[in-house]
Amino acid sequence: MAKAAPFGQVERALAWRYLRARRQHGGVSLISIISFFGIMLAVTALIVIMSVMAGFRSTLLNALLGGQGHVFVSVGGLPEADVDVLTNEIIELEGVEHAFPIIEQQVLATSEYGRTGAIVRGVRTEDIGNLPYLEGGQSTADAAGFGEGRNGGDVVLIGAFLAQDLGLRIGDKITLIAPEGVAGPFGVTPRSKAYTIGDTFTTGSVELDKLYVLMPMQQSQLFFNKRNEYQAIDARLYNPMRTEPIMAEIRSLTGGLRVEDWKLRRAAYFNALNVERGMMRVIMLILITITALNIITGVVMLVKNKTRDIAILRTIGTPRGAIMRIFIMIGAILGLTGALIGLVLGVLIVLNIGVVEGFLSSILGRDIFDAEVYGLDGLPAELDWAEAVFTTLWAMSMSILVAIWPAWSAARLDPVDALRFE
Incomplete structure (x- = not known):
């Protein structure tokens, strides 16, 4: 074990074994399972919310820009x-x-x-x-x-x-x-x-x-x-969003004539949309981070349950770095799997937003998005793949980062103290 490659087969096998172990055998706690579903739902929610906001933003801008120049x-x-x-x-x-x-x-x-x-x-x-x-x-x-x-x-x-x-x-x-x-x-x-x-x-x-x-x-x-x-x-x-290059070319043609775009004329309107979108993104990223923090509790409890196993591994010569990597992988697997499943669910919901809206309306017995009230044919949603990928990567990164501290604590465990009362 001492000569095993970092993140190699042995370390991966141990991490996977600990994840699959039953709770009565010191396996993953209920908190870790909740963390997994929390990350999955948070990523799904952020993708859906940002897509719906992008749809509303696009609809509002199209309405605004359809009536005036760029x-x-x-x-x-x-x-x-x-x-x-x-x-x-x-x-x-x-x-x-x-x-x-x-x-x-x-x-x-x-x-x-x-x-x-x-x-x-x-x-x-x-x-x-x-x-x-x-x-x-x-x-x-x-x-x-x-x-x-x-x-x-x-x-x-x-x-x-x-x-x-x-x-x-x-x-x-x-x-x-x-x-x-x-x-x-x-x-x-x-x-x-x-x-x-x-x-x-x-x-x-x-x-x-x-x-x-x-x-x-x-x-x-x-x-x-x-x-x-x-x-x-x-x-x-x-x-209409790329007005700056066109304005520069027009200025070269006109010389001293005044050239302005719709963003300047509608600065308050445009900035309000951007601020709202930015703040919603920050709030949802904070939510994902808070959800990922639950992984700390889950990994800490797993470390506590596996104290004897860690002591035995350290006694037979397993380096501290290997112990640390094993528990980092456990936290990462929880977060990465939850984030990827959340990505898939979020994309499926956005791509089938009309079906989802109809399903919810049938359950509630009323139209949840009345076209006569909102002036739109349906709930607008535009999938931004860059936003979706960024959200998934953020969830993955937070899951790995929050697992470092309990993994480091497991690596610092003294085998003598751990086995003293065994």
Whole structure:
């Protein structure tokens, strides 16, 4: 035994023998079994929770980003022709799905039933099909008469919740009042005009659906006194999370123009999601660590039960390092097995989240995730393999670390003292 290789067959055999021994023979205690199931359930729970949170995060971001651009280039004051050229150059950049000029201004929207603040977004008629939230795209806009008539006509498209707040339906009139008035002999007169609602839309974000009014570009230029110019370029990316490289390339094209992304405009919203996700991860990792600490108790009791065996092994020449490795392997096996089974269970639950949701609903006799209440078709869950693997490795690492102290205590055991009362 003294010449056995570290973590070799002999050490593995002893560790496995101690794990399989019955409790009456000094085998693994009930606490160790509880630790095994605790680690397994903790890993499963963390994978499921983080996947569901990732699903909600993705759903919220998709709703938010579906209604607004990803990168914005301020072009106020530049000639319309120069902005058109710059827009085409941005579209040619790798990673840019499409880009188009816009005018975006705040207004007061009024009707017979109420009034509220709104945001008018002026878009070119040919760009209306690039808005992902407009169901039917260009055909819907054409059917509504969007952009038809002198200076773009007087037909606008508004968010569904804005229409609901103002008590408006398709074909009704909405009056928009601009904050900048028209100077006259009797002072400044607010600029206002009544428009016909051609259709409504939903972006997926209630906040945006309460604000947005889509107006033909020519009409918005006239209404906001911005003839032959735009306010900004709205760029949509294939990957909205990777805005920094695209912004750097756009800055190289534009020189001194201001370039910002949705993360800056929605910093509070984006940071809140990240903080919530980070804190939940920390809490669950702490839970896994606490569960793994139970292995200490289990291994300590095993060491106590196997005191005579340890003394005999030390007497026949087994080195302290071998004794220590045997009990480290016992703790590691408990943790590694629990973590791997937890990984499998967590992945299976996430991949079959719909089945699990239906099963729980049938047991409880009610829908645990009502689509009418939450506005979603089902419980969203996105499996992040990096997150799942990290969770499993963390559980494994904690299981090995917490087994070191009782294993070291077993290695320091004096065989004379251990056998004195045997």
